[in-house]
Structure formats: C-alpha cells, structure tokens
Amino acid sequence: MTLPQIQIARAHWLLGALFLALILEEYLPRGRRSGPARSRSLVVPWALIIGGVGVWATTVFADIVHDMIVHTLWGDILFAAGSLELARRRGVYERWWLDIVLPLAYVSCGMLFLVHNLIDPAGVGQNWHSAMGLLLMAAGLLELLRLARGRAPAVPISLLPLAGFALVLIAIPVAAAS
Amino acid sequence: MTRRALLLAGCALAVLSFPASAGAHAVLVATTPRWGAELKATPQMLRLSYNEGVVPQYARVAVVAANGENLAGVPRVSGSFVVVPLRPGPRGSDTVRWQMVASDDGHVTEGAFTFGVGVKPLPPVPAPGVGVPVAPELLAWLQFLGIVLAGGALLFRAVVLVPAARVLGEEGAPDARAALWVGVAGAVIALHAGLLAFLVGAYPIVGGGLVSFLATQIVPIRVGTHLGQAWMVMTFAWLAVLALLVGAWVTPQRRERLLASAGLLSLAIAFGISWASHPDSRGTLALVADYLHLAAAALWVGGLVALALLAGVMRPRARADRDALVRACVLRFSRLAAPAVAVLALAGGYLVLREFPGPAALFDTRYGITLVIKTVAFAGALALAGYHQRSVAPRLAAGAPVASMRRTLALEVALLVLALALAAVLSQTAPPG
Numbered sequence: 001m002t003l004p005q006i007q008i009a010r011a012h013w014l015l016g017a018l019f020l021a022l023i024l025e026e027y028l029p030r031g032r033r034s035g036p037a038r039s040r041s042l043v044v045p046w047a048l049i050i051g052g053v054g055v056w057a058t059t060v061f062a063d064i065v066h067d068m069i070v071h072t073l074w075g076d077i078l079f080a081a082g083s084l085e086l087a088r089r090r091g092v093y094e095r096w097w098l099d100i101v102l103p104l105a106y107v108s109c110g111m112l113f114l115v116h117n118l119i120d121p122a123g124v125g126q127n128w129h130s131a132m133g134l135l136l137m138a139a140g141l142l143e144l145l146r147l148a149r150g151r152a153p154a155v156p157i158s159l160l161p162l163a164g165f166a167l168v169l170i171a172i173p174v175a176a177a178s
Numbered sequence: 179m180t181r182r183a184l185l186l187a188g189c190a191l192a193v194l195s196f197p198a199s200a201g202a203h204a205v206l207v208a209t210t211p212r213w214g215a216e217l218k219a220t221p222q223m224l225r226l227s228y229n230e231g232v233v234p235q236y237a238r239v240a241v242v243a244a245n246g247e248n249l250a251g252v253p254r255v256s257g258s259f260v261v262v263p264l265r266p267g268p269r270g271s272d273t274v275r276w277q278m279v280a281s282d283d284g285h286v287t288e289g290a291f292t293f294g295v296g297v298k299p300l301p302p303v304p305a306p307g308v309g310v311p312v313a314p315e316l317l318a319w320l321q322f323l324g325i326v327l328a329g330g331a332l333l334f335r336a337v338v339l340v341p342a343a344r345v346l347g348e349e350g351a352p353d354a355r356a357a358l359w360v361g362v363a364g365a366v367i368a369l370h371a372g373l374l375a376f377l378v379g380a381y382p383i384v385g386g387g388l389v390s391f392l393a394t395q396i397v398p399i400r401v402g403t404h405l406g407q408a409w410m411v412m413t414f415a416w417l418a419v420l421a422l423l424v425g426a427w428v429t430p431q432r433r434e435r436l437l438a439s440a441g442l443l444s445l446a447i448a449f450g451i452s453w454a455s456h457p458d459s460r461g462t463l464a465l466v467a468d469y470l471h472l473a474a475a476a477l478w479v480g481g482l483v484a485l486a487l488l489a490g491v492m493r494p495r496a497r498a499d500r501d502a503l504v505r506a507c508v509l510r511f512s513r514l515a516a517p518a519v520a521v522l523a524l525a526g527g528y529l530v531l532r533e534f535p536g537p538a539a540l541f542d543t544r545y546g547i548t549l550v551i552k553t554v555a556f557a558g559a560l561a562l563a564g565y566h567q568r569s570v571a572p573r574l575a576a577g578a579p580v581a582s583m584r585r586t587l588a589l590e591v592a593l594l595v596l597a598l599a600l601a602a603v604l605s606q607t608a609p610p611g
C-alpha cells in the first residue's frame with residue numbers, strides 16, 4: 001500500500017492534534033489533581049501501547065526494508081513504555097526507575113527520527129523529521145533534568161517541546177500543500 | 179475532553195499511523211504484466227512504472243525463466259517508466275529482479291516479483307549463489323522456542339498448575355509473575371525472530387548486496403510468498419499475545435483467563451510457521467501434520483520447562499507444600515502429555531513416510547542424517563517420558579520426594595531442546611526427492 005504524500009501529510013494534522021490533546025491531558029494541572037503529583041491517567045499509556053501496535057503495523061506494511069527496521073524499534077519502545085506506565089499507573093508494579101520510562105521513551109523516539117534521517121538522507125521531509133526528533137529529545141532531556149533535580153512544577157517545561165512536536169506535525173500539511 | 183474520548187482518539191491515531199510509504203525512493207507502483215499474472219506466452223515487453231524518475235544508466239532488470247535463462251534485453255528508461263524487451267521463453271514461472279536509482283536523490287531500490295507463462299506463477303525464488311548473512315535455522319529455532327515458552331508453558335499453567343493448586347485447596351496458582359515473564363520472553367523472541375526470518379528469507383530472493391537490501395521494495399515478497407503472508411499474520415498475532423499478557427499483568431482479577439488465552443493463541447501461531455515453509459504442491463494433509471507435530475512438541479516441551487521452573491519458583495515455600503504441588507502437577511501432566519506425545523509421533527511418522535523416497539536417503543542426504551539424529555534424541559526423550567510415567571509417577575503418588583526425578587527431568591528437557599534445534603534445521607532444508 002503506497003499513499004500519496006499529500007494524504008500522508010494531511011494525516012499528520014490529525015496526529016498532531018491528537019498528540020497535543022494527549023500531552024495537555026498528561027501535563028496540564030487540573031483542579032482535582034492535588035499539587036504536582038504524578039499523573040495516574042491511563043490515557044497516555046494506552047495511547048503508547050496502541051501507538052506501538054500501530055507502528056508495528058507500519059513495519060508490516062512498509063514498502064522499504066529500512067523503514068521496517070526503524071519502525072520495529074519505534075514500536076518496541078512505544079509498546080514497552082506504554083506497558084510499564086500502565087502497570088505503574090494501575091498500581092500493580094512500582095519501581096524507582098519507572099519515573100524515567102516516559103522521558104527515555106521521548107529521547108529514544110527522537111533519536112530514531114534522526115537515525116531515520118541518517119539512513120535515508122535524501123528522504124522527503126528531512127527538516128521536519130529532524131525538528132521532530134530534536135523536539136522529542138529536548139522534551140525527554142528536560143524531563144530527566146527535572147527528575148534529577150527533584151522538582152515538580154505545576155506545569156513542566158518539557159510541555160513546550162512536546163507542544164512544539166505536535167505543532168510541527170500540524171504544520172506538515174501546510175508545508176506540503178504550499 | 180473526557181478520558182474515554184481521548185482513548186478513542188488514541189485508537190484513531192494508531193489506525194492513522196498504519197499506512198507507510200517511502201516517497202524518498204523510486205517505488206515500483208505498477209507493472210505490465212502485473213505481478214502474479216498468468217499469461218499464455220512470454221510477453222514481448224515488460225513495463226515498470228515508478229513513483230519518481232530513475233537514472234537510465236543504472237537501471238538493471240533481469241527476467242529469469244524457469245530454465246534459468248535471462249530473457250531481458252536492455253532496459254529503456256523514460257522518466258519514471260522503464261520498458262524492457264523480452265525474448266520468448268519456456269512455460270513456467272518467470273522471476274523479475276530489478277534495481278533502480280532514483281534520479282532525485284540517488285537512492286537505490288530493488289525488488290523481485292513473478293509472473294507465470296502457461297502456469298500459475300510460483301513465489302519468487304532465491305537467486306543462485308546468494309548467501310544469507312544470518313543462519314535461518316537459528317531464527318526458526320528461536321520461533322519454536324517462542325511457541326514453547328508462550329504456548330506450551332502458559333497452557334501448562336492453565337490445564338495443569340491451576341487445577342492442581344485448586345485440588346490442593348490453594349488460593350490461586352503460584353508464580354503468576356514468572357509465568358507472565360516466560361510468556362513475554364517467548365512472544366518477544368518469536369516476534370523479532372519472525373521479522374528477521376522474513377528479511378533473511380527475502381534477502382536471497384532479491385539477490386543484491388546487504389547494503390542495497392536495506393532499500394529493497396519488499397511488498398511483492400511480503401504479499402506473494404507464503405513466507406511473507408505467514409509473517410504478516412504471525413506478527414499481528416504475537417502483538418495480540420503481548421497485549422493479552424499486558425492485560426494479565428495489569429488486571430489481576432482476570433489474570434488466569436488472559437494467560438490461558440495468550441497460551442492458546444501462541445499455540446495457534448505455530449500454524450504460521452508451518453505455512454511459511456509449505457509449498458502449495460505439498461498438500462493440505464502435510465500442512466496439518468506439520469502443524470500438529472509442532473504444536474504437540476510445544477505442549478510437551480513447554481510443559482516440562484514450566485515444571486522445571488515451578489520447582490525453582492516454589493523453593494521459598496515449605497518443603498512439604500512444595501512437594502505436594504509439584505507432585506500433583508507431575509501426575510496431572512504425565513496424563514495429559516501422553517496424547518500430545520502420541521500426536522507428535524504420528525504426525526512426524528506420517529511426514530517421514532510421505533516425504534522420504536526410500537531408506538537410503540536417510541543416510542545419503544543432509545536432511546536424512548539430521549532426521550536420524552533428531553529421531554534418536556526424540557526416542558531418548560520418549561524413553562525418559564515413559565520411565566517417568568511408569569516408574570516415577572507411581573512412586574511420587576506413594577509419597578516419594580520430588581527431588582528423585584530432577585536429573586532425569588533435566589535430561590528429558592535437554593533432549594527435547596536438541597530435537598527442536600534439529601527440527602529448526604530440517605525446516606530450512608529441502609527434503610530429498
């Protein structure tokens with residue numbers, strides 16, 4: 001199955017909007033959440049697991065071998081991170097290192113965007129992919145930094161690069177159409 | 179926005195992420211004749227249409243007829259269209275192997291597909307003289323191992339351990355976490371070994387170098403071969419197994435049911451392995467026998483592995499409690515394993531009788547010699563299983579300590595793991611005749 005680039009780009013708009021909604025749900029403070037406590041929302045872990053299966057499906061339906069390999073790693077990271085987060089948030093598994101699962105998932109997914117660019121240096125949307133990779137890596141590193149300092153602000157600064165990632169996704173169809 | 183709405187949105191997100199495309203490469207979008215077509219005679223021209231322009235000097239196309247002759251003339255390129263004159267060839271399945279360089283980005287892509295002349299086309303065949311970088315036998319063995327761990331071990335829990343614990347009046351079967359991790363390990367190993375096995379299987383079909391293989395257009399091989407079809411279905415099935423295992427992890431009240439479902443689905447996936455190496459000409463009965471052979475082996479070996487793990491996991495418990503549960507499991511398993519072993523032997527015997535031209539081939543061919551060694555390992559394991567059932571089980575029932583069977587059980591597991599490894603070698607070797 002090969003979709004025209006413009007259709008893929010339009011799908012990015014929807015993906016970006018959904019991603020924005022997910023991270024706002026995860027990181028914005030709400031009335032019923034007392035202080036900066038860790039999120040117990042199941043939305044993000046489920047989105048990660050479903051996203052992981054979706055990315056593995058991309059592995060299956062990919063046209064080119066290197067796309068398969070990169071998407072396999074993406075799928076593994078998303079599925080594993082989603083499963084661990086789900087277990088933690090449902091209270092069946094507690095380990096100190098679970099705090100760094102989500103930030104590490106951001107960093108490694110961001111790195112894979114850059115690896116994808118390295119494998120396919122003349123591919124479509126190189127600049128967009130680089131920006132997305134760097135934004136995800138920045139978000140993950142900021143989260144790791146926050147954890148290392150033991151700070152828990154009401155709105156973490158990592159929300160900025162994550163929102164930037166979502167906005168890049170939304171911007172892709174505009175760039176493709178112009 | 180409610181959480182439910184967000185969850186639905188997440189599902190939509192996943193669905194939207196399904197289609198993949200590689201616009202950066204010259205992707206083959208149409209061919210005349212189309213791949214998989216059945217023609218009356220060799221066409222005069224082969225037409226290939228790409229999604230972007232290709233460099234004429236680097237266009238390579240070979241059309242290999244059933245007799246091994248290359249029927250292709252010099253390709254003529256016009257933008258994204260490539261026309262190749264063909265010489266007339268014999269009846270049979272013709273394999274087209276192409277390699278193009280995109281004029282935009284200089285990227286190399288390659289691929290292979292088949293069409294039939296006077297016959298239904300066969301899947302693309304490996305190019306002669308192209309070696310495989312990873313041993314396919316190892317990958318087949320890892321897939322077997324995944325089915326043993328996720329299928330055999332989890333079903334052991336469902337049909338042996340849980341009922342045995344219930345009979346002893348225990349609240350729930352022990353070591354749910356160990357069973358979960360064994361299942362996850364099996365599913366993850368098999369999922370990734372399956373992907374690598376598909377790529378390793380596709381590599382010689384395309385016939386290029388390792389680096390250019392990264393840019394291979396894989397669709398015709400994925401869709402047109404049993405290897406690719408089985409891999410697609412098995413991948414989604416293994417993901418479903420993993421989802422069931424995650425479900426079992428996070429919902430303790432439904433854990434046993436979900437673990438049993440994961441075990442059952444894993445055992446069903448074994449059909450994909452049988453299908454992947456099954457030529458149409460072999461017939462349905464051979465396919466069914468192959469599957470039953472593999473599934474029965476997974477139940478037997480997986481059960482023994484789970485039994486061995488159980489003894490380890492129960493170590494912190496009081497000796498009397500531990501012995502009681504392991505004894506109950508051994509007695510129950512020895513009753514259930516007997517039919518599995520019978521199915522295994524019958525299906526294996528049928529396949530040998532069907533596919534062997536004569537006794538001489540047993541010692542003259544690689545397939546035959548491997549089969550003989552495998553049969554010896556199987557016979558050894560069978561003898562030990564008989565010893566356990568006829569001699570050890572009655573003693574255990576009479577209250578003998580469980581430790582008395584530890585060494586023979588370990589030997590039985592080792593012989594069966596060896597037999598599985600040899601089965602993996604056989605699955606990658608053409609039978610004689």
